[in-house]
Amino acid sequence: MGYIMELRGLVGTRPIIMTGACVILLDCDNRLLLQQRTDNGMWGLPGGSMEPGEEMKEVAGRELFEETGLIAQELELLDIFSGQELYYQYPHGDEVFNVVVAYVCRDYVGVIKGDDMEVQEIRFFNLEEIPNQISPPDIPVIIRFLKEMKPKEDHNQ
Numbered sequence: 001m002g003y004i005m006e007l008r009g010l011v012g013t014r015p016i017i018m019t020g021a022c023v024i025l026l027d028c029d030n031r032l033l034l035q036q037r038t039d040n041g042m043w044g045l046p047g048g049s050m051e052p053g054e055e056m057k058e059v060a061g062r063e064l065f066e067e068t069g070l071i072a073q074e075l076e077l078l079d080i081f082s083g084q085e086l087y088y089q090y091p092h093g094d095e096v097f098n099v100v101v102a103y104v105c106r107d108y109v110g111v112i113k114g115d116d117m118e119v120q121e122i123r124f125f126n127l128e129e130i131p132n133q134i135s136p137p138d139i140p141v142i143i144r145f146l147k148e149m150k151p152k153e154d155h156n157q
């Protein structure tokens with residue numbers, strides 16, 4: 001997160017627009033991978049902010065690998081999220097308005113190995129058993145994903 005740290009040195013904690021990506025990763029049993037964050041103790045999606053010159057898919061793949069040890073073989077665009085509901089104030093006071101590109105990944109390789117600096121625990125959850133303690137910026141992304149999944153599940157029955 002070099003660029004954002006440099007920017008923070010100039011603007012302090014005041015609100016900035018932070019562009020990034022997240023990954024909704026599903027295993028072969030259609031369970032969602034979530035990580036418990038060290039900064040707020042809540043569960044969230046692997047993801048993070050863009051560095052200058054990166055493409056959004058690169059951001060998603062890099063963050064997925066850095067935070068989970070998994071490598072995305074294929075990423076499918078879910079949507080782009082922004083607006084007031086993506087405002088977040090970190091526990092240490094930094095304020096951001098997130099612009100998040102969300103991807104879905106079902107094809108990946110690797111062994112789960114969390115980044116101890118950012119991640120307390122990593123687990124797969126059944127879609128009906130997602131914890132209530134979701135990190136606020138990830139809530140709209142997960143809600144949208146679950147709504148998109150519902151018609152597909154209903155159609156398959």
